[in-house]
Amino acid sequence: MIRSTVTTGFVLGALLWPASRIAPNHQKYKIDMKVESVIDLSGVGQGEQKNNQTLTGFIVVTLADTAGGRTMHIVLDSLHIDGPGAAMMGSVIDSAKGISYHAFVDPNGKISGLKASRGNLAAESFEVVLATFYPRTRPSMKKGEAWTDTLDTSASNSQRSTKTRTVTNYSAAGGESFGGVQANKIVAAFSSAISGTVETPAGPAELEGTANGSGNYYLSPDGRYLGGNNTTAGNQTIKIAMAPAPIPVKTSIAVTVTTTP
DSSP states (O other): OHHHHHHHHTOOOOOOOOGGGOOSOEEEEEEEEEEEEEEEOGGGTOOEEEEEEEEEEEEEEEEEEETTEEEEEEEEEEEEEESTTTGGGHHHHHHHTTOEEEEEEOTTOOEEEEEESSOOTTGGGGHHHHHTSSOSOOSOOOTTOEEEEEEEEEEESSSEEEEEEEEEEEEEEEEEEETTEEEEEEEEEEEEEEEEEEEETTEEEEEEEEEEEEEEEEEOTTOOEEEEEEEEEEEEEEEETTSSSOEEEEEEEEEEEEEEO
């Protein structure tokens, strides 16, 4: 349960795309996530617990014009997980295939109303990425231009209820080749704070923490999102009634997004 919370808690950082410039689109993306965590259980006599997981998912994103913005339809085409517990989650991973998400994207790239067709523990790690897939940005950007965005997200299900606030500083870095294609590069630096509650085998627990990260994102000259990457380092504490002191958790998360045929 703690590992699941670590994986989903700080998958932050935006995948930039000025939606107001983009025609209706149908694109497949590959999302790679590498999650490393260190849970300090010395307070309960168990020492440090280190966990590494790699998640690879393929999604298909379809945008369509509608009043005031665009509808967004996402299908999780496949999901693969390597790391502790992956073998035990075989049936859960298999059932994640075909999960769809619906949302609305306004002209500034803000996504709202993201909703999954069904719940799945393995697929939930991607939901924070999808909720911030098109963060608020500007219809056009010039080299050297900078702007700041504040984004509030929440996650609520039978196992946890959390809220996250992320403040991101963006800047347009100009042209650069990405994947053999000339692209406009955007750099980002962000900080975030998370708080909420989670259910564990030992009972309800309180979760709070902070994270900092940075990323590089690439747009085609006509505004299509080509891919990008970001890294996040986080520090959290989990308070459980049975533990004499809060349990520290350190996380390192790397996300890479690329387009696929």
